[in-house]
Amino acid sequence: DAKTTQPPSMDCAEGRAANLPCNHSTISGNEYVYWYRQIHSQGPQYIIHGLKNNETNEMASLIITEDRKSSTLILPHATLRDTAVYYCIVRVAGRDDKIIFGKGTRLHILP
Amino acid sequence: DGGITQSPKYLFRKEGQNVTLSCEQNLNHDAMYWYRQDPGQGLRLIYYSQIVNDFQKGDIAEGYSVSREKKESFPLTVTSAQKNPTAFYLCASSRADDGNYGYTFGSGTRLTVV
Numbered sequence: 038d039a040k041t042t043q044p045p046s047m048d049c050a051e052g053r054a055a056n057l058p059c060n061h062s063t064i065s066g067n068e069y070v071y072w073y074r075q076i077h078s079q080g081p082q083y084i085i086h087g088l089k090n091n092e093t094n095e096m097a098s099l100i101i102t103e104d105r106k107s108s109t110l111i112l113p114h115a116t117l118r119d120t121a122v123y124y125c126i127v128r129v130a131g132r133d134d135k136i137i138f139g140k141g142t143r144l145h146i147l148p
Numbered sequence: 149d150g151g152i153t154q155s156p157k158y159l160f161r162k163e164g165q166n167v168t169l170s171c172e173q174n175l176n177h178d179a180m181y182w183y184r185q186d187p188g189q190g191l192r193l194i195y196y197s198q199i200v201n202d203f204q205k206g207d208i209a210e211g212y213s214v215s216r217e218k219k220e221s222f223p224l225t226v227t228s229a230q231k232n233p234t235a236f237y238l239c240a241s242s243r244a245d246d247g248n249y250g251y252t253f254g255s256g257t258r259l260t261v262v
Binding site: 067068069071073078079080081082083086088124128129134135136137138139140141 | 250254
């Protein structure tokens, strides 16, 4: 089973910040949080990842709580092209390294 | 440019026929993965491989087979034993055993069995 829980869908007005929450209460100390998004009928696209500290890149910011049990992906100025399904996942490194996807959050950007 | 190539993009097969989906990467990644996606659903893991000549079953391996004879290639065969093979199939690769390194996905193969 996926180690993360996300709301099934969210709406955001174009030009506003989109804040997508994710719960990963069973995360272990050496497991990274990753965010990917999938636009219809395409392969998932990497957005950002982090371990403990908040991270920012040209696409988004990732805020991880101090206890690491939840995180928030922030798209600072959402556009219609950000309409996609967003997956929050925990990478389990090691011999049995694999990603298990949940159902993600379907983000609708409203014009 | 480095990346993952899945071919073909669309594939049609008759019921009862085996079909092999291609996945090739030139990223020098040790680990490769196959996922299946049904309409409106998330990705489910079929098989994965951390090293050449070794692979493990994922959550839905029944009716599928794989091989990993070369580091660059991880073909997936959908056999006639797979009861509902029509789906979108995605291949991914990454460095093995490195949590601080993301996965790269291919663009997918949409398989339709008629």
